[in-house]
Amino acid sequence: MAYSRDYRQMILTKLEEGDSIRQLAEEYQISTNTIQRWKKFPERKTRKFTPKKIDSDLLRADVAAYPDDYQHERARRFNCTQRGIGIALKRIGITQKKDSNSS
Numbered sequence: 001m002a003y004s005r006d007y008r009q010m011i012l013t014k015l016e017e018g019d020s021i022r023q024l025a026e027e028y029q030i031s032t033n034t035i036q037r038w039k040k041f042p043e044r045k046t047r048k049f050t051p052k053k054i055d056s057d058l059l060r061a062d063v064a065a066y067p068d069d070y071q072h073e074r075a076r077r078f079n080c081t082q083r084g085i086g087i088a089l090k091r092i093g094i095t096q097k098k099d100s101n102s103s
Contacts, residue, residue, distance in 0.1 A: 008038050015039065054078055054088040063094055 011024055015035065025032045062074060071085045078085065089095070 002044065005044070008042065008044075011035060012038060012042060054080060054084060056088070056092045059085075059088055059092060060094075063089075 011028065011030070014024055015021065021032050021035050021039075024030070024035055059074075059078075062069075062077065066073070071082045071089070075082045075085045
């Protein structure tokens with residue numbers, strides 16, 4: 001659960017006024033480790049990774065240009081994982097073709 005900036009600031013202000021970390025932890029039902037972390041890093045961490053979808057048009061063009069390639073080869077060209085390619089292919093409706101004449 002994420003705490004609001006105001007709530008964090010209130011706790012840190014009380015800490016600066018002389019209250020102990022233990023007292024604040026008991027009073028507000030927060031872990032002492034949480035208060036210590038807030039003291040070191042008063043601002044919340046922001047997520048740095050944003051998931052990106054593989055462009056459907058580029059993937060269709062790649063499948064047209066290289067119809068017999070494996071997913072790991074496409075993943076190398078798109079700089080992503082093989083699983084990501086598999087999900088993107090499923091999303092655009094391209095499935096693995098089965099050879100009916102196999103032994």
